[in-house]
Amino acid sequence: MGRILPRDFYNRETEIVARELLxxxxxxxxxxxxxxxxxxETEAYIGEHDAACHAAxxxxxxxAPLYGPPGISYVYFIYGVHWCVNAVTREEGLPSAVLIRALQPLSGIRRMKDRRGEPTRDTNLTNGPGKLCEALGITGAMNGLALQRKPLVIREGPRITSDEIITTPRIGITRAVDWPLRYIIRDNEYVSRFSRARSQRAGIRPA
DNA sequence: TCGAAGATTGTCT
DNA sequence: GACAATCTTCGAG
Known part of the structure:
Protein backbone atom coordinates (compact mmCIF):
# COMPACT_ATOMS: atom_id res chain seq x y z
CA MET A 1 0.00 0.00 0.00
CA GLY A 2 1.18 3.50 -0.78
CA ARG A 3 2.00 6.08 1.86
CA ILE A 4 -0.76 8.35 3.09
CA LEU A 5 -0.58 11.72 1.33
CA PRO A 6 0.51 14.28 3.96
CA ARG A 7 -1.21 17.57 4.63
CA ASP A 8 1.55 19.43 2.74
CA PHE A 9 0.56 17.63 -0.44
CA TYR A 10 -2.66 19.62 -0.44
CA ASN A 11 -1.07 22.95 0.48
CA ARG A 12 -0.32 23.89 -3.14
CA GLU A 13 -2.10 25.32 -6.16
CA THR A 14 -5.41 23.51 -6.56
CA GLU A 15 -4.80 22.70 -10.24
CA ILE A 16 -1.56 20.91 -9.34
CA VAL A 17 -3.21 18.93 -6.56
CA ALA A 18 -6.07 17.97 -8.88
CA ARG A 19 -3.62 16.59 -11.46
CA GLU A 20 -1.50 14.75 -8.92
CA LEU A 21 -4.49 13.18 -7.21
CA LEU A 22 -5.06 11.19 -10.40
CA GLU A 41 -11.17 11.93 -12.63
CA THR A 42 -10.99 15.21 -10.67
CA GLU A 43 -12.10 18.82 -10.94
CA ALA A 44 -10.52 21.93 -9.38
CA TYR A 45 -12.59 24.63 -7.67
CA ILE A 46 -10.22 27.45 -7.05
CA GLY A 47 -11.69 30.14 -4.82
CA GLU A 48 -14.20 32.93 -4.36
CA HIS A 49 -13.34 34.36 -7.80
CA ASP A 50 -14.40 31.02 -9.35
CA ALA A 51 -18.14 31.46 -9.99
CA ALA A 52 -18.67 27.69 -10.06
CA CYS A 53 -17.07 27.20 -6.65
CA HIS A 54 -19.41 27.00 -3.67
CA ALA A 55 -17.24 29.63 -2.00
CA ALA A 56 -18.18 32.18 -4.70
CA ALA A 64 -16.86 26.50 6.05
CA PRO A 65 -14.68 23.42 5.38
CA LEU A 66 -13.45 25.00 2.13
CA TYR A 67 -11.85 27.72 4.23
CA GLY A 68 -10.24 25.23 6.56
CA PRO A 69 -6.73 23.79 6.53
CA PRO A 70 -5.49 21.77 3.53
CA GLY A 71 -5.97 18.03 3.47
CA ILE A 72 -9.44 17.83 4.98
CA SER A 73 -12.64 16.60 3.37
CA TYR A 74 -15.56 18.70 2.11
CA VAL A 75 -18.66 16.54 1.71
CA TYR A 76 -21.93 18.09 0.59
CA PHE A 77 -25.42 16.91 -0.33
CA ILE A 78 -26.73 17.84 -3.76
CA TYR A 79 -30.13 17.71 -5.50
CA GLY A 80 -31.60 16.07 -2.42
CA VAL A 81 -30.15 12.82 -3.68
CA HIS A 82 -26.39 12.52 -3.69
CA TRP A 83 -23.26 13.14 -1.65
CA CYS A 84 -20.09 14.49 -3.28
CA VAL A 85 -16.60 14.42 -1.76
CA ASN A 86 -13.79 16.97 -2.14
CA ALA A 87 -10.24 17.33 -0.85
CA VAL A 88 -9.60 20.85 0.49
CA THR A 89 -6.46 22.55 -0.88
CA ARG A 90 -4.24 25.55 -0.16
CA GLU A 91 -3.68 27.25 3.15
CA GLU A 92 -6.37 28.01 5.66
CA GLY A 93 -8.58 30.92 4.61
CA LEU A 94 -8.22 30.29 0.85
CA PRO A 95 -11.41 28.42 -0.14
CA SER A 96 -10.53 25.85 -2.78
CA ALA A 97 -10.88 22.12 -3.26
CA VAL A 98 -10.63 19.19 -5.63
CA LEU A 99 -13.85 17.35 -6.43
CA ILE A 100 -13.31 13.61 -6.81
CA ARG A 101 -15.51 12.61 -9.74
CA ALA A 102 -14.64 9.00 -10.51
CA LEU A 103 -12.75 5.97 -9.19
CA GLN A 104 -11.52 2.68 -10.50
CA PRO A 105 -12.59 0.17 -7.82
CA LEU A 106 -9.73 -1.68 -6.12
CA SER A 107 -10.95 -3.34 -2.94
CA GLY A 108 -14.25 -3.97 -1.23
CA ILE A 109 -15.99 -4.34 -4.59
CA ARG A 110 -18.47 -6.76 -3.06
CA ARG A 111 -19.50 -4.08 -0.55
CA MET A 112 -19.72 -1.46 -3.28
CA LYS A 113 -22.10 -3.62 -5.25
CA ASP A 114 -24.24 -4.19 -2.19
CA ARG A 115 -24.49 -0.45 -1.57
CA ARG A 116 -25.09 0.41 -5.21
CA GLY A 117 -27.63 -2.33 -5.83
CA GLU A 118 -25.69 -4.57 -8.25
CA PRO A 119 -25.19 -2.40 -11.34
CA THR A 120 -24.86 -4.37 -14.53
CA ARG A 121 -21.20 -3.50 -15.08
CA ASP A 122 -18.31 -2.80 -12.74
CA THR A 123 -17.57 0.39 -14.66
CA ASN A 124 -20.94 1.69 -13.48
CA LEU A 125 -20.00 1.36 -9.81
CA THR A 126 -18.01 4.54 -9.20
CA ASN A 127 -17.99 6.55 -12.45
CA GLY A 128 -19.53 9.72 -11.03
CA PRO A 129 -19.23 11.82 -7.87
CA GLY A 130 -22.57 10.70 -6.43
CA LYS A 131 -21.99 7.08 -7.36
CA LEU A 132 -18.58 6.76 -5.76
CA CYS A 133 -19.84 8.21 -2.48
CA GLU A 134 -22.67 5.73 -2.43
CA ALA A 135 -20.33 2.85 -3.29
CA LEU A 136 -17.80 3.74 -0.59
CA GLY A 137 -20.40 4.70 2.01
CA ILE A 138 -19.33 8.36 2.20
CA THR A 139 -21.90 10.68 3.81
CA GLY A 140 -22.12 14.08 5.46
CA ALA A 141 -20.91 12.47 8.67
CA MET A 142 -17.46 12.51 7.02
CA ASN A 143 -17.48 16.25 6.28
CA GLY A 144 -14.49 18.27 7.48
CA LEU A 145 -12.33 15.28 8.49
CA ALA A 146 -8.57 15.02 8.00
CA LEU A 147 -7.76 12.78 5.03
CA GLN A 148 -4.75 11.29 6.81
CA ARG A 149 -6.67 8.97 9.11
CA LYS A 150 -9.71 6.77 9.05
CA PRO A 151 -12.48 6.67 8.11
CA LEU A 152 -11.33 8.60 5.01
CA VAL A 153 -7.76 8.30 3.68
CA ILE A 154 -6.03 9.11 0.39
CA ARG A 155 -2.86 7.14 -0.40
CA GLU A 156 -0.15 7.57 -2.97
CA GLY A 157 -0.76 5.44 -6.04
CA PRO A 158 0.96 4.65 -9.34
CA ARG A 159 2.58 7.68 -10.95
CA ILE A 160 0.55 9.14 -13.81
CA THR A 161 2.64 10.93 -16.45
CA SER A 162 1.43 14.18 -18.01
CA ASP A 163 0.78 12.59 -21.40
CA GLU A 164 -1.69 10.23 -19.73
CA ILE A 165 -3.73 13.17 -18.43
CA ILE A 166 -6.44 14.97 -20.40
CA THR A 167 -7.74 18.41 -19.41
CA THR A 168 -11.30 19.50 -20.23
CA PRO A 169 -13.88 22.01 -19.00
CA ARG A 170 -15.75 21.08 -15.84
CA ILE A 171 -19.05 19.22 -15.94
CA GLY A 172 -22.58 19.79 -14.71
CA ILE A 173 -22.07 23.43 -13.71
CA THR A 174 -23.78 26.59 -14.98
CA ARG A 175 -21.08 29.21 -14.32
CA ALA A 176 -17.48 29.47 -15.49
CA VAL A 177 -18.26 26.52 -17.74
CA ASP A 178 -15.27 27.10 -20.00
CA TRP A 179 -12.53 26.96 -17.40
CA PRO A 180 -10.36 23.90 -18.19
CA LEU A 181 -10.15 22.53 -14.66
CA ARG A 182 -11.25 18.92 -15.13
CA TYR A 183 -8.58 16.23 -15.25
CA ILE A 184 -9.03 12.64 -16.38
CA ILE A 185 -6.80 9.66 -17.04
CA ARG A 186 -6.68 9.00 -20.76
CA ASP A 187 -8.49 5.90 -22.01
CA ASN A 188 -9.64 4.91 -18.54
CA GLU A 189 -13.02 3.24 -18.76
CA TYR A 190 -14.06 4.30 -15.26
CA VAL A 191 -14.34 8.06 -15.93
CA SER A 192 -17.84 9.52 -15.69
CA ARG A 193 -19.96 9.04 -18.76
CA PHE A 194 -21.71 12.39 -18.72
CA SER A 195 -18.48 13.81 -20.04
CA ARG A 196 -18.74 12.53 -23.55
CA ALA A 197 -22.01 14.17 -24.53
CA ARG A 198 -21.06 17.36 -22.73
CA SER A 199 -17.63 17.47 -24.31
CA GLN A 200 -19.06 17.01 -27.77
CA ARG A 201 -21.59 19.76 -27.23
CA ALA A 202 -18.76 22.01 -26.10
CA GLY A 203 -16.87 21.12 -29.24
CA ILE A 204 -14.17 19.25 -27.41
CA ARG A 205 -12.95 15.92 -28.62
CA PRO A 206 -13.74 13.20 -26.08
CA ALA A 207 -10.94 11.18 -24.62
C1' DT B 1 -41.15 31.18 7.07
C1' DC B 2 -40.84 30.73 2.10
C1' DG B 3 -38.86 30.07 -2.36
C1' DA B 4 -35.28 28.99 -5.53
C1' DA B 5 -31.21 26.72 -6.95
C1' DG B 6 -28.02 23.08 -7.09
C1' DA B 7 -20.22 20.48 -8.61
C1' DT B 8 -26.32 14.28 -10.10
C1' DT B 9 -28.36 10.12 -11.51
C1' DG B 10 -31.69 6.84 -13.32
C1' DT B 11 -35.49 6.19 -16.23
C1' DC B 12 -38.33 6.92 -19.93
C1' DT B 13 -39.28 8.38 -24.75
C1' DG C 1 -32.13 13.80 -25.09
C1' DA C 2 -35.51 15.29 -21.61
C1' DC C 3 -37.01 15.20 -17.07
C1' DA C 4 -38.28 13.92 -12.39
C1' DA C 5 -36.73 12.74 -7.76
C1' DT C 6 -35.70 14.89 -3.35
C1' DC C 7 -33.69 17.93 0.42
C1' DT C 8 -30.32 21.04 2.26
C1' DT C 9 -28.76 25.62 2.28
C1' DC C 10 -29.19 30.43 2.14
C1' DG C 11 -31.09 34.92 1.33
C1' DA C 12 -35.11 37.68 1.34
C1' DG C 13 -39.43 39.20 3.43
Missing part, protein backbone atom coordinates in the same frame (compact mmCIF):
# COMPACT_ATOMS: atom_id res chain seq x y z
CA UNK A 23 -3.77 7.68 -9.74
CA UNK A 24 -3.89 8.01 -5.95
CA UNK A 25 -6.19 5.81 -3.91
CA UNK A 26 -9.25 6.89 -1.94
CA UNK A 27 -10.00 4.53 0.91
CA UNK A 28 -13.08 4.53 3.13
CA UNK A 29 -13.43 2.47 6.27
CA UNK A 30 -16.91 1.99 7.68
CA UNK A 31 -18.43 -0.49 10.08
CA UNK A 32 -18.77 -2.82 7.10
CA UNK A 33 -15.06 -2.83 6.30
CA UNK A 34 -12.81 -1.11 3.76
CA UNK A 35 -13.62 -0.04 0.23
CA UNK A 36 -11.15 1.75 -2.02
CA UNK A 37 -10.53 2.89 -5.56
CA UNK A 38 -7.96 4.69 -7.71
CA UNK A 39 -8.90 8.28 -8.55
CA UNK A 40 -9.28 8.63 -12.33
CA UNK A 57 -21.11 33.18 -2.45
CA UNK A 58 -18.74 33.74 0.44
CA UNK A 59 -18.27 31.90 3.68
CA UNK A 60 -21.37 30.18 5.10
CA UNK A 61 -21.98 27.26 7.41
CA UNK A 62 -22.05 24.98 4.42
CA UNK A 63 -18.82 26.19 2.82
Missing amino acids: GSVLECRTGNGIASGMIV AGRTNRT
Whole structure:
Protein backbone atom coordinates (compact mmCIF):
# COMPACT_ATOMS: atom_id res chain seq x y z
CA MET A 1 0.00 0.00 0.00
CA GLY A 2 1.18 3.50 -0.78
CA ARG A 3 2.00 6.08 1.86
CA ILE A 4 -0.76 8.35 3.09
CA LEU A 5 -0.58 11.72 1.33
CA PRO A 6 0.51 14.28 3.96
CA ARG A 7 -1.21 17.57 4.63
CA ASP A 8 1.55 19.43 2.74
CA PHE A 9 0.56 17.63 -0.44
CA TYR A 10 -2.66 19.62 -0.44
CA ASN A 11 -1.07 22.95 0.48
CA ARG A 12 -0.32 23.89 -3.14
CA GLU A 13 -2.10 25.32 -6.16
CA THR A 14 -5.41 23.51 -6.56
CA GLU A 15 -4.80 22.70 -10.24
CA ILE A 16 -1.56 20.91 -9.34
CA VAL A 17 -3.21 18.93 -6.56
CA ALA A 18 -6.07 17.97 -8.88
CA ARG A 19 -3.62 16.59 -11.46
CA GLU A 20 -1.50 14.75 -8.92
CA LEU A 21 -4.49 13.18 -7.21
CA LEU A 22 -5.06 11.19 -10.40
CA GLY A 23 -3.77 7.68 -9.74
CA SER A 24 -3.89 8.01 -5.95
CA VAL A 25 -6.19 5.81 -3.91
CA LEU A 26 -9.25 6.89 -1.94
CA GLU A 27 -10.00 4.53 0.91
CA CYS A 28 -13.08 4.53 3.13
CA ARG A 29 -13.43 2.47 6.27
CA THR A 30 -16.91 1.99 7.68
CA GLY A 31 -18.43 -0.49 10.08
CA ASN A 32 -18.77 -2.82 7.10
CA GLY A 33 -15.06 -2.83 6.30
CA ILE A 34 -12.81 -1.11 3.76
CA ALA A 35 -13.62 -0.04 0.23
CA SER A 36 -11.15 1.75 -2.02
CA GLY A 37 -10.53 2.89 -5.56
CA MET A 38 -7.96 4.69 -7.71
CA ILE A 39 -8.90 8.28 -8.55
CA VAL A 40 -9.28 8.63 -12.33
CA GLU A 41 -11.17 11.93 -12.63
CA THR A 42 -10.99 15.21 -10.67
CA GLU A 43 -12.10 18.82 -10.94
CA ALA A 44 -10.52 21.93 -9.38
CA TYR A 45 -12.59 24.63 -7.67
CA ILE A 46 -10.22 27.45 -7.05
CA GLY A 47 -11.69 30.14 -4.82
CA GLU A 48 -14.20 32.93 -4.36
CA HIS A 49 -13.34 34.36 -7.80
CA ASP A 50 -14.40 31.02 -9.35
CA ALA A 51 -18.14 31.46 -9.99
CA ALA A 52 -18.67 27.69 -10.06
CA CYS A 53 -17.07 27.20 -6.65
CA HIS A 54 -19.41 27.00 -3.67
CA ALA A 55 -17.24 29.63 -2.00
CA ALA A 56 -18.18 32.18 -4.70
CA ALA A 57 -21.11 33.18 -2.45
CA GLY A 58 -18.74 33.74 0.44
CA ARG A 59 -18.27 31.90 3.68
CA THR A 60 -21.37 30.18 5.10
CA ASN A 61 -21.98 27.26 7.41
CA ARG A 62 -22.05 24.98 4.42
CA THR A 63 -18.82 26.19 2.82
CA ALA A 64 -16.86 26.50 6.05
CA PRO A 65 -14.68 23.42 5.38
CA LEU A 66 -13.45 25.00 2.13
CA TYR A 67 -11.85 27.72 4.23
CA GLY A 68 -10.24 25.23 6.56
CA PRO A 69 -6.73 23.79 6.53
CA PRO A 70 -5.49 21.77 3.53
CA GLY A 71 -5.97 18.03 3.47
CA ILE A 72 -9.44 17.83 4.98
CA SER A 73 -12.64 16.60 3.37
CA TYR A 74 -15.56 18.70 2.11
CA VAL A 75 -18.66 16.54 1.71
CA TYR A 76 -21.93 18.09 0.59
CA PHE A 77 -25.42 16.91 -0.33
CA ILE A 78 -26.73 17.84 -3.76
CA TYR A 79 -30.13 17.71 -5.50
CA GLY A 80 -31.60 16.07 -2.42
CA VAL A 81 -30.15 12.82 -3.68
CA HIS A 82 -26.39 12.52 -3.69
CA TRP A 83 -23.26 13.14 -1.65
CA CYS A 84 -20.09 14.49 -3.28
CA VAL A 85 -16.60 14.42 -1.76
CA ASN A 86 -13.79 16.97 -2.14
CA ALA A 87 -10.24 17.33 -0.85
CA VAL A 88 -9.60 20.85 0.49
CA THR A 89 -6.46 22.55 -0.88
CA ARG A 90 -4.24 25.55 -0.16
CA GLU A 91 -3.68 27.25 3.15
CA GLU A 92 -6.37 28.01 5.66
CA GLY A 93 -8.58 30.92 4.61
CA LEU A 94 -8.22 30.29 0.85
CA PRO A 95 -11.41 28.42 -0.14
CA SER A 96 -10.53 25.85 -2.78
CA ALA A 97 -10.88 22.12 -3.26
CA VAL A 98 -10.63 19.19 -5.63
CA LEU A 99 -13.85 17.35 -6.43
CA ILE A 100 -13.31 13.61 -6.81
CA ARG A 101 -15.51 12.61 -9.74
CA ALA A 102 -14.64 9.00 -10.51
CA LEU A 103 -12.75 5.97 -9.19
CA GLN A 104 -11.52 2.68 -10.50
CA PRO A 105 -12.59 0.17 -7.82
CA LEU A 106 -9.73 -1.68 -6.12
CA SER A 107 -10.95 -3.34 -2.94
CA GLY A 108 -14.25 -3.97 -1.23
CA ILE A 109 -15.99 -4.34 -4.59
CA ARG A 110 -18.47 -6.76 -3.06
CA ARG A 111 -19.50 -4.08 -0.55
CA MET A 112 -19.72 -1.46 -3.28
CA LYS A 113 -22.10 -3.62 -5.25
CA ASP A 114 -24.24 -4.19 -2.19
CA ARG A 115 -24.49 -0.45 -1.57
CA ARG A 116 -25.09 0.41 -5.21
CA GLY A 117 -27.63 -2.33 -5.83
CA GLU A 118 -25.69 -4.57 -8.25
CA PRO A 119 -25.19 -2.40 -11.34
CA THR A 120 -24.86 -4.37 -14.53
CA ARG A 121 -21.20 -3.50 -15.08
CA ASP A 122 -18.31 -2.80 -12.74
CA THR A 123 -17.57 0.39 -14.66
CA ASN A 124 -20.94 1.69 -13.48
CA LEU A 125 -20.00 1.36 -9.81
CA THR A 126 -18.01 4.54 -9.20
CA ASN A 127 -17.99 6.55 -12.45
CA GLY A 128 -19.53 9.72 -11.03
CA PRO A 129 -19.23 11.82 -7.87
CA GLY A 130 -22.57 10.70 -6.43
CA LYS A 131 -21.99 7.08 -7.36
CA LEU A 132 -18.58 6.76 -5.76
CA CYS A 133 -19.84 8.21 -2.48
CA GLU A 134 -22.67 5.73 -2.43
CA ALA A 135 -20.33 2.85 -3.29
CA LEU A 136 -17.80 3.74 -0.59
CA GLY A 137 -20.40 4.70 2.01
CA ILE A 138 -19.33 8.36 2.20
CA THR A 139 -21.90 10.68 3.81
CA GLY A 140 -22.12 14.08 5.46
CA ALA A 141 -20.91 12.47 8.67
CA MET A 142 -17.46 12.51 7.02
CA ASN A 143 -17.48 16.25 6.28
CA GLY A 144 -14.49 18.27 7.48
CA LEU A 145 -12.33 15.28 8.49
CA ALA A 146 -8.57 15.02 8.00
CA LEU A 147 -7.76 12.78 5.03
CA GLN A 148 -4.75 11.29 6.81
CA ARG A 149 -6.67 8.97 9.11
CA LYS A 150 -9.71 6.77 9.05
CA PRO A 151 -12.48 6.67 8.11
CA LEU A 152 -11.33 8.60 5.01
CA VAL A 153 -7.76 8.30 3.68
CA ILE A 154 -6.03 9.11 0.39
CA ARG A 155 -2.86 7.14 -0.40
CA GLU A 156 -0.15 7.57 -2.97
CA GLY A 157 -0.76 5.44 -6.04
CA PRO A 158 0.96 4.65 -9.34
CA ARG A 159 2.58 7.68 -10.95
CA ILE A 160 0.55 9.14 -13.81
CA THR A 161 2.64 10.93 -16.45
CA SER A 162 1.43 14.18 -18.01
CA ASP A 163 0.78 12.59 -21.40
CA GLU A 164 -1.69 10.23 -19.73
CA ILE A 165 -3.73 13.17 -18.43
CA ILE A 166 -6.44 14.97 -20.40
CA THR A 167 -7.74 18.41 -19.41
CA THR A 168 -11.30 19.50 -20.23
CA PRO A 169 -13.88 22.01 -19.00
CA ARG A 170 -15.75 21.08 -15.84
CA ILE A 171 -19.05 19.22 -15.94
CA GLY A 172 -22.58 19.79 -14.71
CA ILE A 173 -22.07 23.43 -13.71
CA THR A 174 -23.78 26.59 -14.98
CA ARG A 175 -21.08 29.21 -14.32
CA ALA A 176 -17.48 29.47 -15.49
CA VAL A 177 -18.26 26.52 -17.74
CA ASP A 178 -15.27 27.10 -20.00
CA TRP A 179 -12.53 26.96 -17.40
CA PRO A 180 -10.36 23.90 -18.19
CA LEU A 181 -10.15 22.53 -14.66
CA ARG A 182 -11.25 18.92 -15.13
CA TYR A 183 -8.58 16.23 -15.25
CA ILE A 184 -9.03 12.64 -16.38
CA ILE A 185 -6.80 9.66 -17.04
CA ARG A 186 -6.68 9.00 -20.76
CA ASP A 187 -8.49 5.90 -22.01
CA ASN A 188 -9.64 4.91 -18.54
CA GLU A 189 -13.02 3.24 -18.76
CA TYR A 190 -14.06 4.30 -15.26
CA VAL A 191 -14.34 8.06 -15.93
CA SER A 192 -17.84 9.52 -15.69
CA ARG A 193 -19.96 9.04 -18.76
CA PHE A 194 -21.71 12.39 -18.72
CA SER A 195 -18.48 13.81 -20.04
CA ARG A 196 -18.74 12.53 -23.55
CA ALA A 197 -22.01 14.17 -24.53
CA ARG A 198 -21.06 17.36 -22.73
CA SER A 199 -17.63 17.47 -24.31
CA GLN A 200 -19.06 17.01 -27.77
CA ARG A 201 -21.59 19.76 -27.23
CA ALA A 202 -18.76 22.01 -26.10
CA GLY A 203 -16.87 21.12 -29.24
CA ILE A 204 -14.17 19.25 -27.41
CA ARG A 205 -12.95 15.92 -28.62
CA PRO A 206 -13.74 13.20 -26.08
CA ALA A 207 -10.94 11.18 -24.62
C1' DT B 1 -41.15 31.18 7.07
C1' DC B 2 -40.84 30.73 2.10
C1' DG B 3 -38.86 30.07 -2.36
C1' DA B 4 -35.28 28.99 -5.53
C1' DA B 5 -31.21 26.72 -6.95
C1' DG B 6 -28.02 23.08 -7.09
C1' DA B 7 -20.22 20.48 -8.61
C1' DT B 8 -26.32 14.28 -10.10
C1' DT B 9 -28.36 10.12 -11.51
C1' DG B 10 -31.69 6.84 -13.32
C1' DT B 11 -35.49 6.19 -16.23
C1' DC B 12 -38.33 6.92 -19.93
C1' DT B 13 -39.28 8.38 -24.75
C1' DG C 1 -32.13 13.80 -25.09
C1' DA C 2 -35.51 15.29 -21.61
C1' DC C 3 -37.01 15.20 -17.07
C1' DA C 4 -38.28 13.92 -12.39
C1' DA C 5 -36.73 12.74 -7.76
C1' DT C 6 -35.70 14.89 -3.35
C1' DC C 7 -33.69 17.93 0.42
C1' DT C 8 -30.32 21.04 2.26
C1' DT C 9 -28.76 25.62 2.28
C1' DC C 10 -29.19 30.43 2.14
C1' DG C 11 -31.09 34.92 1.33
C1' DA C 12 -35.11 37.68 1.34
C1' DG C 13 -39.43 39.20 3.43
